[in-house]
Amino acid sequence: MVSTFTPTEVLFVEGAEKVDLVQLKALFDRAAFWAQGRSLEDLATALSNSEPVITLWHGGKLIGHGRATSDGVYRATIWDVVIAPEFRGGGLGRKLVEKILAHPKVYRVERVYLMTTYQQEFYLRLGFQYNQTTTMVRCQT
Secondary structure (H helix, E strand, O other), X not given: OOOOOOHHHEEEEEOHHHOOHHHHHHHHHHHOHHHOOOOHHHHHHXXXXXXXXXXXXXXXXXXXXXXXXXOOOOEEEEEEEEEOHHHOOOOHHHHHHHHHHHOOOOOOOOEEEEXXXXXXXXXXXXXXXXXXXXXXXXXXX
């Protein structure tokens, strides 16, 4: 779906303390299959341990979100990048990821990681590449 808004109508806001958790949960529940059902308490914990946290707003409505964790030098990971479906296709996702990558906690890091199920082509266009050698996961049982 191609959106019909103008980018100047969208406000990018940095800071975990500025996130409306109820709106974020609603955005995840409708637009991010991988983040559905997260509790408000868990969202607050995740955000408080992340920097940067960037949200996108249009007319008082939360329409996008992304965050990162980083040691500031060697490794960073981008998490939870989502744009509301009605706002996709206008470059907001690209601008959001670029803002995360330009943040002081991320911009000079040697390696920036992320996980994606279906958006590989999007991230390839932003300079990411496949990494077959370091992917492992430990799941809490």
